[in-house]
Amino acid sequence: MSTGFQGKFHRQNVLQRFAKELVRRSRSHCELCDKSGVRLEVFEVPPLEEEPYVEGCVFICEECLKQIENPKKMIHSHWRCLNNAIYSEVPAVQAISFRMLRRLIIKGEHWAKELLENAYLDPEVEEWANQAE
Numbered sequence: 543m544s545t546g547f548q549g550k551f552h553r554q555n556v557l558q559r560f561a562k563e564l565v566r567r568s569r570s571h572c573e574l575c576d577k578s579g580v581r582l583e584v585f586e587v588p589p590l591e592e593e594p595y596v597e598g599c600v601f602i603c604e605e606c607l608k609q610i611e612n613p614k615k616m617i618h619s620h621w622r623c624l625n626n627a628i629y630s631e632v633p634a635v636q637a638i639s640f641r642m643l644r645r646l647i648i649k650g651e652h653w654a655k656e657l658l659e660n661a662y663l664d665p666e667v668e669e670w671a672n673q674a675e
């Protein structure tokens with residue numbers, strides 16, 4: 543994977559091209575917390591493939607993004623939205639939801655544990671979710 547400036551620049555360009563399709567998929571609502579009327583960002587669900595692909599991305603608000611990228615800033619109550627997101631039809635949304643639930647479980651959130659136990663995830667999605675923290 544290219545990590546130089548050009549590689550990064552190229553990646554950002556590709557991601558921006560996904561935005562149009564993601565607007566349609568998400569109907570301009572954050573794919574995690576369902577917020578609308580806010581700026582949404584293309585976020586690649588790790589681990590990153592060599593070339594970005596739209597099914598590997600989620601379209602989310604800055605609040606969700608901030609908390610995903612900085613676990614110390616996680617506001618537990620915000621993630622009640624996972625009650626819906628974990629049942630998304632989009633595998634990438636399920637995978638990132640699964641990871642956030644796991645983080646909440648570690649923090650002692652019982653509701654997150656129950657939700658994860660009751661959610662049905664495709665084995666492939668679960669495997670994807672397990673590939674990163």
Ligand SMILES: [Zn+2]
Nearest residue numbers: 572575603606
């Ligand atoms: Zn959000």
